Amino acid sequence: MTMTDAAGRARFTELVKLQTQGRRFLDRDQERKLLEEGLTRYGLTLDEAQGLLRGAAQEGDVAMEAELGASSRQLLRTLADRRNRVARDDFARAVAFYRARAGGALTDAEARRRVKRLMEELDLQPRPSGRILRTRRWYRAIDA
Template sequence: MTMTDSAVRGRFAELVKLHLQGRRFLDREQETKLLEDAVTRYSLSLEEAQATIRTSAEALGVVLARELDRPTVQLLKTLGDRQGRVARDDFRKVVAFYRARTGAALTEADGQKRVKRLMEENEIAPRRQGRIVPTRRWYRAIEA
């Protein structure tokens, strides 16, 4: 007995809802795992799987990391100076923005790691901080 396309999509949608239950944030790794299941086990196209995940996440109020990354990078670039470097205080504001969008589902340290990763992926540099000898120690202290 073969299942119809709509039944397959419906089963995958139920799997997604199960994974999203009780969460406020879905990171890239978790989303990738769901997409792999959709393509391999349910024979859905990547576009169908992404649409199902996005729809279920919106319905349950879950934020997807992939959709949060773009506005976060735009904010980093906006707050950067003429050379595109981000000051420590602005970095903290971006981390607060990121955490607020996730419904504070992330700790401060996790938020810092994620924002630092976005800075590195988009080649956004930290600005030196300090009175006597300005350094980027504040940025290097964040574990990647």
């Protein structure tokens, strides 16, 4: 089945709108499935499919994990001290930012896990906290 480029783009955009309807957040697996659909079924290039997906997500006010990760990485780098450590309060701010950008579609525990994964990708360490006994237990308690 061949279709014109414009018709393929329009149908892919409608598919994305359908898939994102009622959602506030698309994780990486969902993004990848939609992009694969655009490439295989609608004959789009990767750049075209990404652009249409991004546009439809923005129009529907749906957060995408890939883009959310990029802005969260920058925030974590900014919050880290000179020794690449993130304080517990700053970690909590990054989690709140992540949840807010995801439109509240994630639980606090999910957002904590995702921010912890981002910290690990960036090779950032948790800063010990506590008044007498300074530990990183707060960070280790987050399920990986």
